[in-house]
Amino acid sequence: MESVLLTYIIFSPVIGLLILLFIPRDEKVLIKNITFILSLVPLALSVLMLILFDRSNAGFQFETLIRWIGPLNIYYHTGVDGISLFLVLLTTLSVPVVVVSSFNYIKTDEKLYYMMLLFLETAMLGTFLALDLVLFFLFWEAMLIPMYFIIAMWGGENRVYATFKFVIYTSVGSVLMLIGIFYIGNAAGSFSVSEIYGTNFSVKEQLLLFGAFFLAFAIKVPLFPVHTWLPDAHVEAPTGGSVILAAILLKMGTYGMLRFVIPLFPNATLIFAPAVFILAVTGVVYAAMASFVQKDIKKLVAYSSVSHMGLIVLGLFALSRVSLSGAVYQMISHGLSTGTLFLIVGILYERRHTRLISEYGGIASVMPAFSVFFMIAALTSVAVPFTSGFAGEFMILFGSYSSEFMQNSSEYHRIFVYIAATGMLFGAVYMLWVYQKVIFGPNINPENQNLKDLSFREYMVLIPYAVLMIVLGVNTEFVVSRVMPSADRLIQIFYAGLK
Amino acid sequence: MTELLSNIASLIVIFVSAILLLVFLSFKKRESSGSFINILSVISLLAAAFWEANELASGRGEYLGHMVTVNPLTSLSAIILYITAIVSILITDSFKGFMTEDRGDASLLILFSVCGMQIMVISSELILMLIGLEITSMSLFVLSSKNNRSRLSIEGTLKYLIFSSVFFAVTLLGVALIYGFMLSIGVNSDMLSFHNLGFIGKSINAGNTVLITAYIFVIAVILLKLGIVPFHMWVPDFYEGSPSCVSGFASTSVKVASVVVLLNIFSKMFFAPLVSDYHIAYRLLEILTIITIVISTLIALHQTNAKRLIAYSSIANAAVIMLGILSYLVASGELRETIKVNILFFVFIYSLMNLLAFGIFSRLEKAGGENQLIGSFNGLYYKNPFLAVALTVSLFSLAGLPPAGGFFAKLFIFKSAIDSGLILISVIAILMTIVSLYYYLNFVLVLFLKKPNNEERYEGNVLFNIVIGILVLVIIFAGILPDRIVGLLTHFLIR
Numbered sequence: 006m007e008s009v010l011l012t013y014i015i016f017s018p019v020i021g022l023l024i025l026l027f028i029p030r031d032e033k034v035l036i037k038n039i040t041f042i043l044s045l046v047p048l049a050l051s052v053l054m055l056i057l058f059d060r061s062n063a064g065f066q067f068e069t070l071i072r073w074i075g076p077l078n079i080y081y082h083t084g085v086d087g088i089s090l091f092l093v094l095l096t097t098l099s100v101p102v103v104v105v106s107s108f109n110y111i112k113t114d115e116k117l118y119y120m121m122l123l124f125l126e127t128a129m130l131g132t133f134l135a136l137d138l139v140l141f142f143l144f145w146e147a148m149l150i151p152m153y154f155i156i157a158m159w160g161g162e163n164r165v166y167a168t169f170k171f172v173i174y175t176s177v178g179s180v181l182m183l184i185g186i187f188y189i190g191n192a193a194g195s196f197s198v199s200e201i202y203g204t205n206f207s208v209k210e211q212l213l214l215f216g217a218f219f220l221a222f223a224i225k226v227p228l229f230p231v232h233t234w235l236p237d238a239h240v241e242a243p244t245g246g247s248v249i250l251a252a253i254l255l256k257m258g259t260y261g262m263l264r265f266v267i268p269l270f271p272n273a274t275l276i277f278a279p280a281v282f283i284l285a286v287t288g289v290v291y292a293a294m295a296s297f298v299q300k301d302i303k304k305l306v307a308y309s310s311v312s313h314m315g316l317i318v319l320g321l322f323a324l325s326r327v328s329l330s331g332a333v334y335q336m337i338s339h340g341l342s343t344g345t346l347f348l349i350v351g352i353l354y355e356r357r358h359t360r361l362i363s364e365y366g367g368i369a370s371v372m373p374a375f376s377v378f379f380m381i382a383a384l385t386s387v388a389v390p391f392t393s394g395f396a397g398e399f400m401i402l403f404g405s406y407s408s409e410f411m412q413n414s415s416e417y418h419r420i421f422v423y424i425a426a427t428g429m430l431f432g433a434v435y436m437l438w439v440y441q442k443v444i445f446g447p448n449i450n451p452e453n454q455n456l457k458d459l460s461f462r463e464y465m466v467l468i469p470y471a472v473l474m475i476v477l478g479v480n481t482e483f484v485v486s487r488v489m490p491s492a493d494r495l496i497q498i499f500y501a502g503l504k
Numbered sequence: 505m506t507e508l509l510s511n512i513a514s515l516i517v518i519f520v521s522a523i524l525l526l527v528f529l530s531f532k533k534r535e536s537s538g539s540f541i542n543i544l545s546v547i548s549l550l551a552a553a554f555w556e557a558n559e560l561a562s563g564r565g566e567y568l569g570h571m572v573t574v575n576p577l578t579s580l581s582a583i584i585l586y587i588t589a590i591v592s593i594l595i596t597d598s599f600k601g602f603m604t605e606d607r608g609d610a611s612l613l614i615l616f617s618v619c620g621m622q623i624m625v626i627s628s629e630l631i632l633m634l635i636g637l638e639i640t641s642m643s644l645f646v647l648s649s650k651n652n653r654s655r656l657s658i659e660g661t662l663k664y665l666i667f668s669s670v671f672f673a674v675t676l677l678g679v680a681l682i683y684g685f686m687l688s689i690g691v692n693s694d695m696l697s698f699h700n701l702g703f704i705g706k707s708i709n710a711g712n713t714v715l716i717t718a719y720i721f722v723i724a725v726i727l728l729k730l731g732i733v734p735f736h737m738w739v740p741d742f743y744e745g746s747p748s749c750v751s752g753f754a755s756t757s758v759k760v761a762s763v764v765v766l767l768n769i770f771s772k773m774f775f776a777p778l779v780s781d782y783h784i785a786y787r788l789l790e791i792l793t794i795i796t797i798v799i800s801t802l803i804a805l806h807q808t809n810a811k812r813l814i815a816y817s818s819i820a821n822a823a824v825i826m827l828g829i830l831s832y833l834v835a836s837g838e839l840r841e842t843i844k845v846n847i848l849f850f851v852f853i854y855s856l857m858n859l860l861a862f863g864i865f866s867r868l869e870k871a872g873g874e875n876q877l878i879g880s881f882n883g884l885y886y887k888n889p890f891l892a893v894a895l896t897v898s899l900f901s902l903a904g905l906p907p908a909g910g911f912f913a914k915l916f917i918f919k920s921a922i923d924s925g926l927i928l929i930s931v932i933a934i935l936m937t938i939v940s941l942y943y944y945l946n947f948v949l950v951l952f953l954k955k956p957n958n959e960e961r962y963e964g965n966v967l968f969n970i971v972i973g974i975l976v977l978v979i980i981f982a983g984i985l986p987d988r989i990v991g992l993l994t995h996f997l998i999r
Contacts, residue, residue, distance in 0.1 A: 030889075073985075074986055076990060144906075147905070173941065180938055184931065187922045
């Protein structure tokens with residue numbers, strides 16, 4: 006009951022949405038500017054949350070607990086810990102960036118688009134901050150509606166197909182999770198995280214529930230082999246939609262695993278861990294190889310995201326404090342780098358209306374500033390030292406290599422780490438290859454001769470992410486000192502529940 | 505006697521005002537009298553609703569030789585019936601849609617059918633229930649054939665008429681069989697005093713062919729009204745052929761009344777004592793529910809007519825109601841009472857969202873039956889954003905997506921079913937909900953994505969916009985704070 010800060014953070018975008026509702030549809034400039042200002046409100050509030058955050062406290066902070074649906078013991082329970090803290094910040098930072106990046110890209114029905122964006126922000130923040138399973142599920146499902154509109158209305162040519170694939174995949178996963186949620190609620194008598202963490206399920210129950218939850222989250226991550234919706238959704242989505250999808254929505258899957266699957270079903274996690282490792286490293290290698298052969302830059306970035314997310318899942322299930330913190334770190338880093346890459350692709354697309362790699366070459370000569378930002382994002386994605394990507398991937402690999410849990414669960418645990426490490430190598434190959442193709446070489450295509458370099462607005466879009474990628478690459482302590490206590494606590498809960 | 509009068513005063517108010525308005529109508533035949541009659545009907549319904557709300561706390565008891573039972577469940581469902589009637593009349597007043605001419609007779613017929621349904625709701629024996637059913641059906645026959653120049657309207661009415669009559673006859677035979685066997689057709693304690701209450705249920709399970717036949721005959725008529733497969737054939741034609749406001753009314757109020765009959769009469773008559781999974785009567789319902797959910801969802805995928813689409817969706821929703829009923833039958837103790845609340849909540853939310861959808865259809869619909877195809881909703885967002893958003897809310901709610909009320913309505917039913925152990929059938933139902941997303945979302949896509957076919961703007965009038973706005977707000981409210989509504993229902997139903 007103490008703190009209302011999180012409630013303000015979650016619902017301030019909805020209030021913005023209501024304000025937008027009363028602005029006439031034709032006032033396009035006004036709508037854009039007001040949305041931008043409104044989207045700064047949750048950012049400011051979440052920075053306040055960061056300042057007030059107590060890094061020595063590993064549990065949930067700013068908790069709110071209100072009885073919401075009495076007869077069923079469903080609570081409006083929100084709270085933030087080190088794990089969700091930075092995901093919330095990433096979300097509130099990304100939305101203003103996406104708003105500004107959409108100023109020129111979205112040319113029809115601006116009002117609806119920005120309303121959907123704000124609605125989506127509430128759903129995403131709610132997902133990260135909810136500590137009640139039903140509340141979590143509500144936001145999780147609510148996220149589908151705006152995303153559906155954003156891809157279906159402002160997407161590319163094949164958008165209807167991509168939208169339905171996205172919605173159906175996600176829903177199939179969430180159905181099983183819903184049944185699992187009811188089962189847990191029935192067994193524990195409550196849906197609130199603080200009460201269900203201690204529940205003792207039999208191993209057989211755990212296996213079934215693990216399956217139900219894990220599938221839902223694996224689809225969202227997306228883990229190989231249920232990743233096929235992602236390239237389609239990315240390619241068809243507008244730039245803003247792609248950025249949100251890559252930077253935040255995918256993290257909801259890994260966040261769900263971390264928050265619910267691992268602490269709730271420790272025995273099942275132990276049993277299934279080798280299978281998860283196999284899927285994760287297969288995804289890392291498979292998606293990296295798939296990236297090699299892409300002709301479309303956006304698709305390449307989409308596959309690279311599948312590859313990186315596989316590595317994050319490996320880090321999560323290795324369950325050492327270093328690998329867990331690394332996984333959270335990499336979630337942030339991947340959000341920044343892939344978000345920037347999609348913005349970069351969007352900027353190119355706005356100028357040339359094509360995303361084929363073969364259409365480009367020698368862009369550096371006409372767009373030098375653009376090339377610099379592309380470079381920063383590509384290097385972060387490849388995990389070069391002094392970028393945030395390096396810190397994340399290094400912690401994941403090192404943590405998994407030395408993980409006791411991995412040694413116990415699988416004989417060949419080191420092999421998984423070796424294979425996953427090749428993912429970094431592959432990443433360097435395709436990312437630098439595409440960078441070279443697009444940026445360097447002779448600028449022979451006549452249509453590329455007169456491209457304009459970044460405008461002031463585009464600088465504003467790219468700078469926040471770029472600065473963070475470098476700052477977080479140099480100063481890892483800032484994030485790790487807040488994430489690690491919560492990671493430790495999670496591991497404690499895990500071992501306490503293990504039978 | 506005075507106690508009875510005070511308990512069914514709402515019924516009497518509606519009946520008397522309907523008769524008076526009928527007399528008035530027979531003297532004044534001008535078109536202009538329509539609005540006057542509509543307003544008076546709404547006022548009488550409101551008065552009845554307030555009376556009923558007033559009686560909620562105190563009104564309970566058995567009257568007229570145990571033929572009539574009044575309890576909070578009957579009062580609450582009566583209020584839901586009044587709400588559906590009020591919304592339908594207000595929408596009829598604004599936009600006639602498919603109706604060729606209307607001098608207020610539509611609202612009179614709605615009043616009469618509400619009377620019939622309230623009789624169904626308060627009855628605790630089969631004959632009185634059937635009388636109520638017939639009063640309802642008679643009014644609906646006339647309502648649905650209001651456009652008697654259209655082939656669609658005649659076809660729908662005729663199908664409904666034939667199905668209803670045949671089933672009515674068959675049900676009467678079933679009632680006769682039960683009477684012949686039991687010398688009683690009621691469920692209140694006195695009427696079954698010479699046998700214990702569970703006699704019929706036990707005999708059915710023991711394989712008593714006469715009672716099994718009687719059971720099938722009697723339950724068929726309620727399954728017909730709910731539109732459960734294989735008794736669903738009339739539903740799409742009826743909805744397509746009737747004026748949209750009538751379809752909205754028929755698709756919601758009849759379900760409310762039927763559900764209460766299932767809860768009040770049938771669950772006691774055929775399913776007491778508590779059934780196990782192997783109870784024959786229960787098995788029959790379970791199989792029909794599974795078939796209904798699967799078939800209606802799959803057929804709905806191919807619909808191009810908006811009204812037929814919503815018809816199949818309402819068949820699927822009827823199956824969800826049946827899922828709630830099934831869990832009510834197998835559950836016991838406190839859970840059983842909670843499930844009752846959940847069923848009533850679902851029925852209430854379902855009524856609102858169906859009324860909303862059909863209300864918007866009636867704005868677009870023309871007397872010739874045009875604008876029923878999904879294609880005619882192309883780009884509705886550009887013609888009238890308000891209507892498009894309202895229809896989107898209704899469709900998302902029907903699909904069960906948050907933050908619309910349909911999400912929690914379905915959630916509670918599924919939770920009830922899982923809590924009472926009906927895992928398999930819940931999984932099937934939930935999977936089919938996913939399939940149904942396809943056609944709901946496809947419809948929503950049409951509203952926003954497609955370019956408009958014509959220049960028509962579809963402006964609504966003030967009253968119509970207010971009604972639609974209130975429905976939207978209530979649906980969203982139920983999606984955000986379902987506790988308020990559920991708590992209210994719980995407060996009156998369980999004490």
